[in-house]
Amino acid sequence: MSVSETASVHAGLPRILQVRTKILKKNDELAREMRAGFAAAGVRVVNVVSSPGAGKTELLTETLRQLRDRGAAVAAIVGDLETDNDARRLAASGAPVRQIMTHGLCHLEADMVQAELAAWEAEGLAVAGLQTLLIENVGNLVCPTSWDLGESLRVVLMSVTEGEDKPLKYPGLFNTADLVVITKIDLAEACRFDRAAALAAIEQVRPGVSVLETSAITGQGLDRWLAAVQ
Amino acid sequence: MSVSETASVHAGLPRILQVRTKILKKNDELAREMRAGFAAAGVRVVNVVSSPGAGKTELLTETLRQLRDRGAAVAAIVGDLETDNDARRLAASGAPVRQIMTHGLCHLEADMVQAELAAWEAEGLAVAGLQTLLIENVGNLVCPTSWDLGESLRVVLMSVTEGEDKPLKYPGLFNTADLVVITKIDLAEACRFDRAAALAAIEQVRPGVSVLETSAITGQGLDRWLAAVQ
Numbered sequence: 001m002s003v004s005e006t007a008s009v010h011a012g013l014p015r016i017l018q019v020r021t022k023i024l025k026k027n028d029e030l031a032r033e034m035r036a037g038f039a040a041a042g043v044r045v046v047n048v049v050s051s052p053g054a055g056k057t058e059l060l061t062e063t064l065r066q067l068r069d070r071g072a073a074v075a076a077i078v079g080d081l082e083t084d085n086d087a088r089r090l091a092a093s094g095a096p097v098r099q100i101m102t103h104g105l106c107h108l109e110a111d112m113v114q115a116e117l118a119a120w121e122a123e124g125l126a127v128a129g130l131q132t133l134l135i136e137n138v139g140n141l142v143c144p145t146s147w148d149l150g151e152s153l154r155v156v157l158m159s160v161t162e163g164e165d166k167p168l169k170y171p172g173l174f175n176t177a178d179l180v181v182i183t184k185i186d187l188a189e190a191c192r193f194d195r196a197a198a199l200a201a202i203e204q205v206r207p208g209v210s211v212l213e214t215s216a217i218t219g220q221g222l223d224r225w226l227a228a229v230q
Numbered sequence: 231m232s233v234s235e236t237a238s239v240h241a242g243l244p245r246i247l248q249v250r251t252k253i254l255k256k257n258d259e260l261a262r263e264m265r266a267g268f269a270a271a272g273v274r275v276v277n278v279v280s281s282p283g284a285g286k287t288e289l290l291t292e293t294l295r296q297l298r299d300r301g302a303a304v305a306a307i308v309g310d311l312e313t314d315n316d317a318r319r320l321a322a323s324g325a326p327v328r329q330i331m332t333h334g335l336c337h338l339e340a341d342m343v344q345a346e347l348a349a350w351e352a353e354g355l356a357v358a359g360l361q362t363l364l365i366e367n368v369g370n371l372v373c374p375t376s377w378d379l380g381e382s383l384r385v386v387l388m389s390v391t392e393g394e395d396k397p398l399k400y401p402g403l404f405n406t407a408d409l410v411v412i413t414k415i416d417l418a419e420a421c422r423f424d425r426a427a428a429l430a431a432i433e434q435v436r437p438g439v440s441v442l443e444t445s446a447i448t449g450q451g452l453d454r455w456l457a458a459v460q
Contacts, residue, residue, distance in 0.1 A: 016253075019246050052281045052371050052400060053392025081372065083398045104402055106336070106372035139399070141282050142311065142336035142370055161391035161417070162283025168313045169369070170282065172334055187391070190420040 024146055031110040034150030041128035045135065046229050047149045049173060050157035051166075052139030055183035057086045058216040059157070059225070060134050064093035066226055073129055077116050078136040079108040086136060096125055106143040108135065113149050132229055141170040153229065159184040160193035167201040174205045179212065179228055186215040254376055261340040264380030271358035275365065276459050277379045279403060280387035281396070282369030285413040287316045288446040289387070289455070290364050294323035296456055303359055307346050308366040309338040316366060326355055336373040338365065343379050362459055371400040383459065389414040390423035397431040404435045409442065409458055416445040 038045050048056050060076060067074045075096040078086045087099030098116045100108060113135060117127050127133070135151065137144045156177040158166050161184055167174040174180065180202050188195070195213075202211055212228070214221035268275050278286050290306060297304045305326040308316045317329030328346045330338060343365060347357050357363070365381065367374045386407040388396050391414055397404040404410065410432050418425070425443075432441055442458070444451035 016246060016249050019249070023246075051283055051369070052396055053389070080399050082401050083395065085395050085399065104372070106370075138372070139281070140336075140370060140372055142334070142368070143373065159283070159391065161389065161414070161421075165313065165315050166282055169310050169315065171312050184391070187417070187420055190417055191391075 027110050028148055030114065031148035031150040034110060034114060035148075035152065038133070038150060038152065041130075043128065043130045044132045044153065044229060045149070045151045046132065046153045046155060047135045047137060047144075047151035048155050048157065049137045049141075049144045049177075050139060050183075051141050051159070051162060054139070054157045054159040054162065055216060056136045056139070056157055057089050059181070059183060059214065060136055061090050061093050062216045062222065063134065063226065063229060064090060064095040064097075066222065067132060067230065068094055070226075072131045072230065074132045074134065075120070075125070075127075075130055076134040076136065077113060079112070079138045081105070081138065090136070096120065102138060106138055106140050107147050108137050108144065108149060109147050110149050134229065141166065141173050145172045145176055153178050155179045155181055155228075157181045157183050158198070160188045160191050160198075164194050164198040165201055167198075167205040171205045174202065174209075177206055177209055179210050180206070181221075181225065182211065182213045184215060184217075185213045185220055186218045257340050258378055260344065261378035261380040264340060264344060265378075265382065268363070268380060268382065271360075273358065273360045274362045274383065274459060275379070275381045276362065276383045276385060277365045277367060277374075277381035278385050278387065279367045279371075279374045279407075280369060280413075281371050281389070281392060284369070284387045284389040284392065285446060286366045286369070286387055287319050289411070289413060289444065290366055291320050291323050292446045292452065293364065293456065293459060294320060294325040294327075296452065297362060297460065298324055300456075302361045302460065304362045304364070305350070305355070305357075305360055306364040306366065307343060309342070309368045311335070311368065320366070326350065332368060336368055336370050337377050338367050338374065338379060339377050340379050364459065371396065371403050375402045375406055383408050385409045385411055385458075387411045387413050388428070390418045390428075391421050394424050394427040395431055397428075397435040401435045404432065407436055407439055409440050410436070411451075411455065412441065412443045414445060414447075415443045415450055416448050 076090050077098050079100045084099040087097045091097040100112050212221050306320050307328050309330045314329040317327045321327040442451050
């Protein structure tokens with residue numbers, strides 16, 4: 001349900017377009033309020049988006065673990081169509097974690113995040129006391145594009161196993177990124193990863209955006225990544 | 231725009247649901263007609279779906295090349311949000327290839343395929359003379375689920391680099407698969423791929439479905455794959 005679908009001229013879409021525009025506007029307004037609230041409370045909110053299997057959960061588990069080791073108050077919300085596999089993996093870090101199961105929906109929306117925050121508050125977790133809230137979106141390089149979650153940092157992950165041209169083929173999402181993280185850099189050689197081609201593709205779609213290269217396995221690039229999300 | 235979104239209870243969705251149900255019904259009717267036409271003409275139509283970067287284009291390029299070597303009349307249609315990169319890669323096989331650029335839409339629809347077939351006919355390619363038509367869908371494990379393209383075989387690819395639990399996390403799409411292909415099997419060791427866990431996840435979501443393991447690089451499993459799409 002990406003907004004760019006509205007460019008389509010398929011039968012029936014003008015009516016979908018109207019309803020969608022309304023829903024997106026509502027989402028935008030809520031996200032704006034949430035962002036103001038997070039900013040006032042000093043909570044860094046990071047919306048992490050990628051293909052399925054690009055390594056979001058692996059990176060975020062390590063992120064929660066290391067930030068907690070440094071004494072930071074961190075928490076995570078994770079979205080999946082089904083299963084709480086990722087929440088269980090993230091919770092191994094010891095941080096508070098909540099799983100959203102979307103039951104088929106291809107992206108997270110601001111009101112879903114808001115509902116999880118309210119549930120936390122009801123359980124006694126003061127969201128305003130967090131330094132960093134990580135949101136792991138549904139694995140999808142298209143549909144999360146238009147759904148602002150109130151984040152202060154939107155990160156798009158791409159793994160070296162996916163092919164260097166992904167930014168060119170999914171420009172909408174990459175174009176909304178504040179930061180691009182190339183993951184699984186430890187597999188670069190095995191995958192014949194062409195670093196220059198990947199960087200050129202990112203630069204073409206989102207000129208000037210920061211790019212980090214990381215491996216949650218070897219730890220490469222994690223210091224710079226941790227600095228970015230704190 | 232997966233149909234399973236209709237399970238959501240978010241504001242405004244009842245109206246979207248109605249419009250969507252209508253559009254999907256129209257798509258289903260067209261797809262059914264197209265499937266009957268393909269069957270009458272003896273054209274095997276394969277709808278290939280996966281995450282971005284799971285290796286669809288690599289596998290299909292090799293497939294077109296090898297089927298042509300065997301004298302088969304084959305062609306391919308490929309969908310991407312932007313770029314004709316994949317069409318150019320597939321066309322290196324020598325087979326007729328058409329690129330659909332969806333400009334933001336997260337899946338292919340039957341009428342898009344129909345339009346490309348009409349364009350081919352206008353150019354003098356007799357679609358009814360084909361043995362196999364490969365359709366490479368947009369890279370997305372959610373949204374193509376509900377969109378029948380008139381295929382006789384729906385194949386879901388998952389690469390060893392993506393994690394073994396993808397079927398559990400994206401059950402909708404895997405549940406519509408006639409065949410699951412595990413790709414990039416040459417990278418299994420480098421990725422610490424857990425074959426038993428992956429097979430168990432597939433079996434849990436789609437009991438009894440056939441599973442192939444392939445590598446477009448080493449050629450492993452390609453004979454069985456070629457037999458499946460012929």
